[in-house]
Amino acid sequence: MVPRIDTHTHLGRLRRDDPGLTPEGLLSRLDRLGVRRAVVLAVESPEELDYYVPTTQVMDWCARHPGRLIPFCACDPRHRYPGRFDPYPVLAEYAAAGCRGFGENLCGLPIDDPMQRRVYEACARLRLPVVLHIDRWINRDAPGLPGLERIVKDYPEVTFIGHAQCFWREISAEVDPEGLYPTGPVVPGGRVEELLSRYPNLMADLSAHSGYNALARDPEHAAAFLERQRHKLLFGTDLLAADQRIDIAAFLDGLPLSAATREAVYFRNAARLLGLPDDARALGG
Numbered sequence: 496m497v498p499r500i501d502t503h504t505h506l507g508r509l510r511r512d513d514p515g516l517t518p519e520g521l522l523s524r525l526d527r528l529g530v531r532r533a534v535v536l537a538v539e540s541p542e543e544l545d546y547y548v549p550t551t552q553v554m555d556w557c558a559r560h561p562g563r564l565i566p567f568c569a570c571d572p573r574h575r576y577p578g579r580f581d582p583y584p585v586l587a588e589y590a591a592a593g594c595r596g597f598g599e600n601l602c603g604l605p606i607d608d609p610m611q612r613r614v615y616e617a618c619a620r621l622r623l624p625v626v627l628h629i630d631r632w633i634n635r636d637a638p639g640l641p642g643l644e645r646i647v648k649d650y651p652e653v654t655f656i657g658h659a660q661c662f663w664r665e666i667s668a669e670v671d672p673e674g675l676y677p678t679g680p681v682v683p684g685g686r687v688e689e690l691l692s693r694y695p696n697l698m699a700d701l702s703a704h705s706g707y708n709a710l711a712r713d714p715e716h717a718a719a720f721l722e723r724q725r726h727k728l729l730f731g732t733d734l735l736a737a738d739q740r741i742d743i744a745a746f747l748d749g750l751p752l753s754a755a756t757r758e759a760v761y762f763r764n765a766a767r768l769l770g771l772p773d774d775a776r777a778l779g780g
């Protein structure tokens with residue numbers, strides 16, 4: 496079996512009505528999905544969800560399973576009085592302690608707000624990739640994602656990873672501004688493909704219902720899209736609850752993909768991004 500790296504998971508209590516996952520609970524779900532390593536994202540913005548899961552807690556949990564769990568750090572750009580917060584020293588300390596990326600960016604500001612740009616600037620200096628959740632409020636952007644294109648252009652040292660509804664609906668050239676989980680065939684020429692093709696520092700994760708839906712709404716388009724963008728896509732689940740349904744793994748297994756594409760999306764791209772061995776055996780495949 497091709498080993499998998501999951502670039503998008505969560506630990507801890509995030510929702511009032513759910514206890515969330517313990518490290519051991521997450522690992523038992525990952526075992527069943529063939530996932531050998533997983534990125535655990537911190538949650539430090541008030542928009543998602545009912546509670547915070549701070550970076551320090553994520554680092555402590557990941558330290559219990561250093562061969563399996565990889566911590567990412569986060570900080571909300573709105574700390575302190577406007578213009579007074581410098582995220583660099585905070586993030587530098589996290590990076591020195593072993594955090595391999597910034598995420599999840601869940602900040603309820605425009606995606607290219609000046610406060611957000613200070614975070615991207617720090618991530619550029621520290622060479623931290625940034626996971627961007629993009630919806631109607633968090634990291635908000637105009638149709639066609641012009642703000643995303645500006646930051647991708649302005650910070651070429653940062654690998655940005657697109658995720659969530661308002662990113663993935665742009666897989667189609669026809670976008671309903673009210674629709675978050677569009678159905679039906681993808682119209683070729685969407686902005687997601689255009690931006691992925693144009694910018695080497697933009698990638699996308701296939702996690703959550705948004706990632707799955709962008710592919711499953713049009714399986715024929717999905718197979719061709721995965722082949723074309725195989726170096727830009729990352730396997731991910733967005734696991735955060737013990738009973739959460741995960742469809743992406745079985746869906747990808749059912750698609751007629753080349754072995755090279757399967758390996759790239761399941762683990763090679765993530766290994767490259769995270770500085771892990773790009774080798775199935777070393778990952779325990």
Ligand SMILES: [Zn+2]
Pocket residue numbers: 503505536599733
């Ligand atoms: Zn997430």
